[in-house]
Structures are given as structure tokens and as C-alpha cells.
Amino acid sequence: MLIGGRGSGKTLAGATWVHYLATGMRPAATVPTAPIALIGETIHEVREVMIDGPSGIRQVASFERPVYEATRRRLIWPNGYVARVFSAHDPEGLRGPQFAACWADELGKWPNAQQVWDMLQFGLRLGKWPRQMVTTTPRSMKLLRSIIDDPKTCVSHMTTAENAQNLARPFLAAMTKQYGGTRLGRQELDGQYLEEIEGALWSSKLLDQNRSIAAPALTRIVIAVDPPVTSKSSSDACGIIAAGITDDGHIYVLGDHSLKAASPARWAQKVCDVYHLLGADTVIAEVNQGGELVPTMIKNIDASVHVTSVHARKSKYMRAEPVSLLYEKGQVSHVGTLAALEDEMCNFDPSGRANGHSPDRVDALVWAVAGLTASGTVRPQIRPI
Numbered sequence: 346m347l348i349g350g351r352g353s354g355k356t357l358a359g360a361t362w363v364h365y366l367a368t369g370m371r372p373a374a375t376v377p378t379a380p381i382a383l384i385g386e387t388i389h390e391v392r393e394v395m396i397d398g399p400s401g402i403r404q405v406a407s408f409e410r411p412v413y414e415a416t417r418r419r420l421i422w423p424n425g426y427v428a429r430v431f432s433a434h435d436p437e438g439l440r441g442p443q444f445a446a447c448w449a450d451e452l453g454k455w456p457n458a459q460q461v462w463d464m465l466q467f468g469l470r471l472g473k474w475p476r477q478m479v480t481t482t483p484r485s486m487k488l489l490r491s492i493i494d495d496p497k498t499c500v501s502h503m504t505t506a507e508n509a510q511n512l513a514r515p516f517l518a519a520m521t522k523q524y525g526g527t528r529l530g531r532q533e534l535d536g537q538y539l540e541e542i543e544g545a546l547w548s549s550k551l552l553d554q555n556r557s558i559a560a561p562a563l564t565r566i567v568i569a570v571d572p573p574v575t576s577k578s579s580s581d582a583c584g585i586i587a588a589g590i591t592d593d594g595h596i597y598v599l600g601d602h603s604l605k606a607a608s609p610a611r612w613a614q615k616v617c618d619v620y621h622l623l624g625a626d627t628v629i630a631e632v633n634q635g636g637e638l639v640p641t642m643i644k645n646i647d648a649s650v651h652v653t654s655v656h657a658r659k660s661k662y663m664r665a666e667p668v669s670l671l672y673e674k675g676q677v678s679h680v681g682t683l684a685a686l687e688d689e690m691c692n693f694d695p696s697g698r699a700n701g702h703s704p705d706r707v708d709a710l711v712w713a714v715a716g717l718t719a720s721g722t723v724r725p726q727i728r729p730i
Contacts, residue, residue: 346479346498350505350536351520352512355480357400358501359448362478364402366446367426368409381428382439382447382465386455388418391430395450396420402428433457439464445472452492453484462488483538485549493538505534527688546662546669547690557678560597563589566625568602569713570616571705572609572639581702583612584709586686587623590717596677598713599623601686603706613642620650627651629716631708655712661697665707668714677714686710 349355363381385391396402396413402420403410411422418430431438433455447465455461469475483489492498509517524530531537532549539549571584585602602619604612616628630639632654640652657664671677679687686706692699693707 346481346492347501347503348481348483348493348536348538349503350532350534351482352505352508352516353503353536354400354508354511355482355503356394356398356450357405359450359478359480360395360400360402360405363428363446363448364406364411367411367422367428368424379426379428379446380442380444380471381426382431382442382444382468383420383428384431384433384439384447384449384461384465386433386451388430388432391432391450395448396430431461433461436460436464439468441468443468443470445469445475447477449477449479449481451481452479453481453486453489458486458488482533483536484532485539489538502536504536524684527684529682529684529688542692542694544695545691545693546665547672547687547693549687549691551672552679552687552690555672555675555678556682557597557680560589560599560678560680561591563597564592565590565717566599566623567627567629567713567716568616568620568623568625569629569709569711569716570612570639571631571708571712572612573607573705582705583607583615584705584707585612585616585619586706586709586713587619587625588710588713588717589623594676594718596671596714596717598677598679598683598686598710600680601683601706603685603709609638609642610646613646616643617647617650620647627653627716629653629655629712631655631657631712633657653716655716661704661708661711662693662695664715665693665711668711671714671718 347355347358366381367379383391383395385395392413394401398404403413409423411420413420420428429442434457436457439461447469452458465477469477479492481489493500505517505520520534524534532539566587566589569586573581573583582603582605585604587599587602588596589599590596602615604615620628628643628650630652632639633656640654643650643652689699689704689706693704698704699707
């Protein structure tokens with residue numbers, strides 16, 4: 346098994362392994378090593394990534410280049426060795442065929458992963474030493490954990506940075522800047538397998554289930570702010586989250602505009618800027634710590650901004666529970682990937698902290714979602730179409 350970050354060369358490793366199996370560069374004790382199963386999320390991905398991609402089997406074949414027969418979904422080498430193509434959407438497609446080896450790519454995003462894996466095991470029965478190679482960016486899932494923990498599994502690991510010489514410099518710099526240090530970055534760039542936090546109200550899988558590319562027409566938009574007490578470099582961040590709701594009550598989290606070590610004037614200006622940029626209806630501001638400072642700072646910068654003050658009367662975890670239930674019901678979607686916010690959400694535990702710190706982004710998120718679902722919280726406005 347090879348676990349790695351995106352762009353870490355997993356495909357190249359898998360393609361090279363399969364080509365070597367098919368062209369005779371293998372211990373005699375393992376003969377035969379075909380037929381070979383090639384399994385990806387879809388048939389299209391097997392062909393475009395595993396076979397004909399920049400690091401696919403046909404690209405690494407400097408000798409005995411195989412031919413792909415699309416109608417029969419198989420790859421044939423000049424020496425007669427065959428690899429058959431399968432989709433993770435069709436577990437039953439693996440019922441019947443038998444193999445001596447398999448390359449399974451990006452198992453972490455397979456639908457029906459357990460069923461596909463089970464069918465594969467029944468068919469992997471030819472030769473003296475049937476083997477399978479899994480190349481994947483890790484996601485927290487029971488199947489992947491069980492494969493890693495199997496004493497017969499040999500695990501290799503590679504980060505995106507280790508393959509930097511084969512990647513565009515702007516790509517690596519942009520990804521590191523945006524996702525470095527976050528939970529998503531540790532998974533997608535560093536290739537780390539991250540266990541779900543016990544008692545956490547959110548998981549990566551839950552957030553991915555309802556992710557949206559863009560938001561539809563929204564009837565209301567709010568900006569929620571959870572201000573810090575101080576603006577020192579060691580201070581908590583100022584959580585600033587924008588969210589909106591549709592006519593049918595579905596909520597879209599539009600953006601995370603939180604600021605670290607920001608003065609009251611700076612975060613108040615940011616709140617006003619986002620308010621006007623999105624055409625929001627109100628700013629929901631927690632005033633437990635800052636009191637009237639919060640609405641006063643915002644009004645001093647822009648008197649036209651409508652502010653709704655809210656007071657926290659329950660613990661952070663208790664306030665967040667009903668909001669997490671809306672996620673469980675599929676009523677909340679994130680527009681795009683909000684890495685820092687999602688990292689905090691997945692690490693938010695019953696202690697009311699995330700990674701040992703105050704969950705300022707989560708606090709603001711909770712106020713935004715609660716404000717959109719509570720009647721009478723925001724004032725109605727006429728929104729131009």
C-alpha cells in the first residue's frame with residue numbers, strides 16, 4: 346500500500362508496479378502474475394488516470410507498451426499478459442473473474458468501498474502469491490484502517506512536497522499557503538491518516554457529503570462574528586463566517602473571513618466589507634466578552650450596517666449540537682472547501698476546544714446557522730434580482 350498526498354507520485358508508483366508485473370521483472374516464485382485487476386472510482390478514471398494519464402501504465406511503458414481495448418475494457422501487453430478494468434461503482438462486476446494481482450487506486454473515495462474490496466478478495470486466487478497494491482490519499486474510513494493494520498500489509502508513505510520536482514511551483518506554494526497546518530492539508534498534502542476525534546460533532550465525511558460548488562439564490566444572508574478579547578499575536582482569532590438560506594430552508598456556508606491577531610478596528614472593518622460584498626441582512630455579534638464594544642465598533646465604521654447582538658447562555662459544545670444535527674440531516678452545505686473552519690470543526694471536542702484552542706470559527710458558524718434558522722433574528726430586506 347502506498348499512502349500519499351495529492352501529487353505525491355502515487356499513480357506513477359502503481360503504474361510502474363503493474364507494468365513490471367506484466368513484463369517479467371518479478372521473482373519466478375510469483376509466476377503467474379496475471380490476469381491483473383485495475384480498479385478505480387469509475388471506468389473513465391481508470392483509463393484517463395491509471396492507464397493513459399501522465400503517470401499511467403502506458404506512459405511508464407518504455408518497453409512492451411500495452412494496448413487498451415476499450416470495448417472489452419482490458420489492457421494487453423505484447424507478451425499476452427492482461428489487465429482488466431473495473432469500477433468501484435459496480436461491486437458485482439468483480440463477481441466471477443479471478444486474478445493474480447490487483448492495483449486499486451484512490452480507495453479513499455470509492456463508493457461501495459467495502460463491498461468492492463470483499464468481492465476482490467474472493468477473486469484474488471491465482472498464482473503462488475496473489476497480491477494487491479492500494480494507492481490512495483487517506484480518508485478516515487474503517488476499511489482503510491483495517492488494511493493498514495493488517496500485519497501482511499506493507500505501507501509506504503510520500504508527501505506532496507517530496508515530489509516537488511515534478512509539480513508546478515505555483516501549485517505547491519498555493520496549496521501550502523492555503524492548507525498548510527490544517528487538518529485537510531495534513532490529509533491531502535502530507536498524506537496522513539487522521540482518525541476522527543472521539544465525541545466530535547463533525548467529520549470530514551459528513552462535510553464532504555453535502556459540499557456545493559456554488560450557492561443558489563438565497564433569501565437571507567448573515568455575517569456572524571465572534572470577537573477576541575485582545576489583539577495580540579497569541580490571542581484567539583476573530584471568527585467571521587458568512588452564511589445564507591434558501592426559500593426551502595437549506596443553509597449554505599459562503600465563506601470563512603476570520604482574522605488572526607486583528608485589532609477591533611481591523612476586524613470591524615472586515616465585517617463591514619463582507620456585509621456589503623455579499624449584500625447581507627444583518628451582522629450577528631456575540632457580545633459576552635466585548636459587551637457593547639462589538640456593535641459600537643461596527644457602527645462607528647459604517648452606521649448602515651444592521652447588527653443583531655446575541656448572548657451565549659450555554660457552553661460552546663451545547664450550542665453547537667443542534668447545528669451539527671442540521672448537518673447530519675443534510676440541511677447545511679459548505680460552498681467550496683473552507684479548510685481552516687473545517688479543520689476546527691473536525692477537531693472540536695466535548696471540552697469545547699479544538700486542537701487545544703478556542704474554536705472561534707466554530708462559534709461564529711454556530712451563531713450564523715442559528716441566526717438563519719431562528720425566526721425573527723434578522724430583519725427582512727428587498728434583494729434585487
